[in-house]
Amino acid sequence: MTTESASFRTSLKPVWCAGCGDFGLLAAITRRALPNLGIPNYKTLIVSGIGCSSRIPAYIDTYGFNSIHGRAVPIAQGAKLAKPELTVIAIGGDGDFFSIGVGHLPHAVRRNIDITCIMVNNFVYGLTKGQDSPTTLHPEWGEKQFVSPEFYTPINPILNMTTYSLSTRASFIAQGIATDVPHLGWLIEEGIRHKGFSFINVLTPCVTYNPPELFNTIKERASYLRDGELVELPDSSMEKPWPHDPSNISLALRLAQSPVLGKPHLGIFFQGK
Amino acid sequence: MRRSLTIGIAGAGGDGVVVLGTLLQQLAASQGYFSQMPKFYGAQIRGGGSAVKLSVDAEGSSLPKDSLDILVCFDWGKYLEFQQELPLRADTLVLYENTPPREIDLPEKSFQVGFSGKSQEATGAARSKNIVALGLLNRILALPEDRVKLAIGKDKELKLLKKTLPALEAGGHLLAELSFPELRLSPVHAALPKVILDGNAAVARAAVRAGCRAFFGYPITPASEIMDAMQEELSRGRGAFLQAEDEIAAAGLALGASLTGAKPLTSTSGPGFALMTESMVLASSAEIPLVIVDVQRCGPSTGMPSKSEQSDLNHAIYGGHGDAPRVVMAPYDVEGCYRLLIESINIAQYFQTLVIFLSDQWLGQTPVATNDEFLKKDYPIRGRKRPAGKDLEDYRRYRLTEDSISPMSVVGDPGLVYQTTGLTHNEKGRPAFDFETHQRMHEKRWQKLAPLCQRDDLVKVFGKEESSRGIITWGSSAQVVLETIKELGLENKVKVCVPELIYPLSERIEGFLRATEKLLVIEMNYSGQLYRYLRSQIDLPPNTKTYNRAGGRPFSRKELTGPIMEIIR
Numbered sequence: 001m002t003t004e005s006a007s008f009r010t011s012l013k014p015v016w017c018a019g020c021g022d023f024g025l026l027a028a029i030t031r032r033a034l035p036n037l038g039i040p041n042y043k044t045l046i047v048s049g050i051g052c053s054s055r056i057p058a059y060i061d062t063y064g065f066n067s068i069h070g071r072a073v074p075i076a077q078g079a080k081l082a083k084p085e086l087t088v089i090a091i092g093g094d095g096d097f098f099s100i101g102v103g104h105l106p107h108a109v110r111r112n113i114d115i116t117c118i119m120v121n122n123f124v125y126g127l128t129k130g131q132d133s134p135t136t137l138h139p140e141w142g143e144k145q146f147v148s149p150e151f152y153t154p155i156n157p158i159l160n161m162t163t164y165s166l167s168t169r170a171s172f173i174a175q176g177i178a179t180d181v182p183h184l185g186w187l188i189e190e191g192i193r194h195k196g197f198s199f200i201n202v203l204t205p206c207v208t209y210n211p212p213e214l215f216n217t218i219k220e221r222a223s224y225l226r227d228g229e230l231v232e233l234p235d236s237s238m239e240k241p242w243p244h245d246p247s248n249i250s251l252a253l254r255l256a257q258s259p260v261l262g263k264p265h266l267g268i269f270f271q272g273k
Numbered sequence: 274m275r276r277s278l279t280i281g282i283a284g285a286g287g288d289g290v291v292v293l294g295t296l297l298q299q300l301a302a303s304q305g306y307f308s309q310m311p312k313f314y315g316a317q318i319r320g321g322g323s324a325v326k327l328s329v330d331a332e333g334s335s336l337p338k339d340s341l342d343i344l345v346c347f348d349w350g351k352y353l354e355f356q357q358e359l360p361l362r363a364d365t366l367v368l369y370e371n372t373p374p375r376e377i378d379l380p381e382k383s384f385q386v387g388f389s390g391k392s393q394e395a396t397g398a399a400r401s402k403n404i405v406a407l408g409l410l411n412r413i414l415a416l417p418e419d420r421v422k423l424a425i426g427k428d429k430e431l432k433l434l435k436k437t438l439p440a441l442e443a444g445g446h447l448l449a450e451l452s453f454p455e456l457r458l459s460p461v462h463a464a465l466p467k468v469i470l471d472g473n474a475a476v477a478r479a480a481v482r483a484g485c486r487a488f489f490g491y492p493i494t495p496a497s498e499i500m501d502a503m504q505e506e507l508s509r510g511r512g513a514f515l516q517a518e519d520e521i522a523a524a525g526l527a528l529g530a531s532l533t534g535a536k537p538l539t540s541t542s543g544p545g546f547a548l549m550t551e552s553m554v555l556a557s558s559a560e561i562p563l564v565i566v567d568v569q570r571c572g573p574s575t576g577m578p579s580k581s582e583q584s585d586l587n588h589a590i591y592g593g594h595g596d597a598p599r600v601v602m603a604p605y606d607v608e609g610c611y612r613l614l615i616e617s618i619n620i621a622q623y624f625q626t627l628v629i630f631l632s633d634q635w636l637g638q639t640p641v642a643t644n645d646e647f648l649k650k651d652y653p654i655r656g657r658k659r660p661a662g663k664d665l666e667d668y669r670r671y672r673l674t675e676d677s678i679s680p681m682s683v684v685g686d687p688g689l690v691y692q693t694t695g696l697t698h699n700e701k702g703r704p705a706f707d708f709e710t711h712q713r714m715h716e717k718r719w720q721k722l723a724p725l726c727q728r729d730d731l732v733k734v735f736g737k738e739e740s741s742r743g744i745i746t747w748g749s750s751a752q753v754v755l756e757t758i759k760e761l762g763l764e765n766k767v768k769v770c771v772p773e774l775i776y777p778l779s780e781r782i783e784g785f786l787r788a789t790e791k792l793l794v795i796e797m798n799y800s801g802q803l804y805r806y807l808r809s810q811i812d813l814p815p816n817t818k819t820y821n822r823a824g825g826r827p828f829s830r831k832e833l834t835g836p837i838m839e840i841i842r
Binding site for chain 2 (some may be wrong): 010012040041042043045047055057058060061062063064065066067068071073074075076077078079080081082083085086103104107111
């Protein structure tokens with residue numbers, strides 16, 4: 001419990017379903033990001049909202065606060081402002097960050113306060129047993145693709161986050177997947193290292209309330225972004241692929257516009273100076 | 274010679290009503306006079322009417338009288354908007370610029386005075402008409418001429434008069450042209466240094482004094498001045514300040530800051546207070562120190578934003594879901610705004626709880642000139658109980674202790690960590706789902722506040738304890754109640770209890786009620802919120818009466834006289 005904890009895990013057993021991507025996130029934080037950064041646990045505060053993934057602070061041996069629905073971002077900013085030497089992480093689901101608490105996001109972005117915001121996107125309200133969230137996809141409305149942007153424009157959080165970030169000088173936007181723990185751990189590490197507001201979208205379709213094809217499709221079609229290498233575009237795209245450059249906000253915007261079921265990009269979309 | 278004078282000033286935006294009132298208050302304060310200047314304004318941003326009711330007093334308490342001794346009117350149309358706040362008597366001296374409309378029944382001593390013309394003559398512009406009026410009022414009140422000049426040369430606030438001295442002097446010369454009975458103020462005996470402060474400024478000063486270095490807020494009438502002052506105080510690296518995106522965020526930011534050991538503050542009024550409710554019960558349940566200042570205005574909903582009322586008491590005491598104990602404090606004067614805000618921060622820190630501080634528009638926005646000794650006094654400053662000894666080996670954030678207060682480590686202090694939550698939690702702060710823990714943690718959070726019931730010092734009692742006639746009142750209403758009793762000469766016939774700590778209920782109130790046969794509860798809200806609360810907590814005498822009505826107009830002494838005489842009988 002005291003000072004630097006080797007494992008960064010508390011003894012508490014998670015409430016999550018078997019196979020849930022939240023286990024991957026927990027591993028990415030406790031086995032990768034935090035040990036690699038070497039920040040003492042007493043200097044780290046993890047604030048979450050309400051939802052499946054928001055139970056995570058109880059499982060991490062840092063300061064933790066499982067607060068109220070939608071308010072992790074204000075609470076995290078308050079802590080960071082009052083004690084800038086802390087590492088402050090806000091974690092919540094798509095309901096937390098993109099529904100009830102969405103009003104706080106653009107302000108966190110424009111202030112560019114140095115906190116790391118991890119949105120655990122499971123595409124559904126899981127804790128309340130399967131209601132639509134703002135990121136819920138409707139396979140029955142499309143044909144070959146789960147969602148067709150022409151037919152029913154999906155509300156894409158990455159798109160919006162990138163748009164918000166255009167108004168700020170410094171920002172960090174990344175997307176990871178819960179099944180690739182080393183990569184996700186690295187993204188979180190980079191997000192924490194980044195001086196300024198960082199936003200990481202973690203793709204982790206709910207294994208209980210989403211059709212199993214959703215996770216499989218995302219995993220299958222996912223492609224990694226590597227600096228200087230050509231990005232992969234969705235098959236339907238008429239565009240010519242370009243080399244990935246996370247310092248270019250307009251390229252990041254193009255990446256963000258790729259439908260998550262067309263070509264989910266994994267990596268750092270954008271990093272401002 | 275008069276011990277005190279109540280002067281009304283009314284006009285349109287740009288007439289310089291508030292500047293005139295403020296300068297006269299400052300001039301008088303520089304000569305040792307007490308004063309109080311409630312402001313009345315409408316909903317317009319600019320160009321609306323505004324009025325002040327300044328009472329200057331040589332000896333002490335300076336609550337304005339019901340009706341005016343003097344009215345300075347720059348615009349009758351605007352005066353009519355505030356007529357209920359600025360009533361005239363047959364012997365009121367009225368100095369006015371323009372011919373009054375037919376509905377104004379001018380008192381005998383009324384004079385049309387060309388303020389603008391005089392200003393034009395003296396300075397080449399009509400703009401300084403309010404300074405002309407100031408010169409005239411200064412002469413009527415007979416503030417010592419030479420010392421006023423000295424003050425203008427020295428005083429930081431009064432310095433701007435140096436540039437408009439010709440207008441000031443021209444105003445003074447006007448006196449010779451008018452004829453009315455003398456209205457000189459009696460001289461101040463022992464002139465102690467005065468400070469001019471309104472409740473909102475007092476709250477901000479007290480916050481800094483108590484060690485608050487983290488403030489988060491959102492603009493709202495009539496509380497914004499607190500945020501503005503804290504921004505000034507905490508800027509340039511002196512603390513954490515943020516104007517949040519809404520009051521939900523403001524309260525959340527304050528909670529986050531509190532986890533790191535800061536003494537956070539946020540201030541708001543009714544509609545914003547409602548938005549903070551979810552954070553209020555979180556602060557209570559996770560035992561995170563938090564102070565919320567609510568400068569009450571007329572509700573419900575948007576109500577009348579610039580007018581005073583005492584109708585947020587229910588929300589302060591009961592607001593929120595679940596059983597969420599908190600502390601509710603309510604000052605009744607500007608000194609109380611200062612002293613009790615320090616104490617509110619102390620209580621929030623020491624008891625690790627939520628404190629709601631109920632000010633109101635009258636208290637918040639009325640500048641008061643009074644002796645400054647309360648600012649110089651020593652106030653104990655308290656912090657949190659921190660982990661020590663055995664706690665360092667086996668730290669339990671919510672350890673059940675004898676006084677139910679658990680040591681609280683702060684984020685960043687080497688050695689300890691804990692996880693907490695708004696979920697029902699055990700001693701370790703871990704989620705719990707059993708009745709026993711739930712019940713025990715409720716007991717802990719309620720019981721820890723029990724010592725506050727012994728805080729006799731947070732209940733003010735005036736008059737003889739053994740009197741069988743009692744009045745209970747709270748907040749700014751108490752000022753009028755006390756003044757009315759003094760004016761009626763009833764100080765020995767009735768006792769008055771003003772609880773500054775309203776929740777939990779102090780035992781002092783039981784003592785007050787013991788010998789009371791007839792009780793009157795006075796407050797400014799439609800439903801009698803304090804009365805209902807008291808009835809729910811304590812046996813009130815069978816002969817208990819209430820006097821309460823909606824806000825929107827200050828209580829007058831005249832309206833309180835009837836109900837007070839009723840219980841004396």
